[in-house]
Amino acid sequence: MDKRDRVLQLLTGRGSPDYVPGAFFLHFPEDCHRGQRAIDQHLAFFRHTDMDMLKIQFECPFPYRPEICEAEDWAKMPVYDEVFYAEQLAVVKGLVDAAKDEALVLVTLYSPFMLAMQTTRRDSAVAHCGIEDHAVEAPDQAMLGLERLTESLLIFVRACIDLGVDGFYASTQGGEKGRFSDPGVFERVIKPYDLVVQQEINARCLFNILHVCDYHLPYEEMSPFVDYPGDVVSCSLDLADGKLSAQEASDLFGRPFMGGLDRHGVIVEGSEAGLRSAVDGCLRDAPDGFILGADCTVPSETDWDRLRLAIAMAHRGR
DSSP states (O other): OOHHHHHHGGGGTOOOTTOOOBOOOOOOOGGGSSHHHHHHHHHHHHHHHTOSEEEEOOOOOOOOOTTOOSGGGGGGOOOOOTTTTHHHHHHHHHHHHHHTTTSEEEEEEEOHHHHHHHHTOOOTTSTTOSHHHHHHHOHHHHHHHHHHHHHHHHHHHHHHHHHTOOEEEEEEOSOSTTTOSSTHHIIIIIHHHHHHHHHHHHHHOSOOEEEEOOSSSOOSOSGGGTTSOOSEEEEOSEETTEEOOHHHHHHHHTSOEEEEEOTTTTTTSSOHHHHHHHHHHHHHHOOSSEEEEESSOOOTTOOHHHHHHHHHHHHTOO
16 A cells, blocks of 8 residues: 555554554745745655655745734735735645655645734734634624635635645644633634634545644643544644543544644654654554654754654554
């Protein structure tokens, strides 16, 4: 079997103990965000580490819009068309053409809420100027902004699908402990727009990864996300007040789990013996459906050889 088959067989419940897929992701230098340099760097990283899928980084941040300060200003939020995404879509096309025969090609997809955070970066000198404040104080206006951001994202999603991507690495935030004093804000205001995007990709793509991202804050529990679609779940096993095992995460979501290693831990620094021991532990305790990886993007300066070693160990099986 090739890399595509080995990952897809996880969805049938026939994962092999003799070969565990593995993949790690990082951001490349800014001069490798666009054009042929971006294509070449993605391919170099994919082939050097020998990982089992190619994930395309999303390096098309939504611009800060200072005119959106008060909640009613969300009425000014534009919808970005394919012209806005042109450079990113050129990278997607180049990588689909170059690597789809070798492995699944996925595109990083940030949630509408995450892009709303980019659009209204909080200014500490101005109170109540960000999507977090608006979601609490004026949910109807915040939802208008999220609706337009969702429309923008769907334009990008559909263009990527037309180019032949296999699916998306769909990241969500907003349900972390302490993000909102009332957790119901996430359920009422944020989650519905996550699901619009995720249901679209679930209906149209071969393979998607749901990533519950704790980059900013930890989660108290993962239950708010179990009804999200996605063929595989990726999340941190460290909760605000406890810890999950990979098996528990897989059981909770009812699907294969991707992860196991702390993005700031032994995968980044420490002895080779320590890395080998950590990977052995992950493989030993993993559920039947498992992809070795980190809990989120690893630091950009991470040694590619360390990632290659971890993946090689996974490929040798349990």
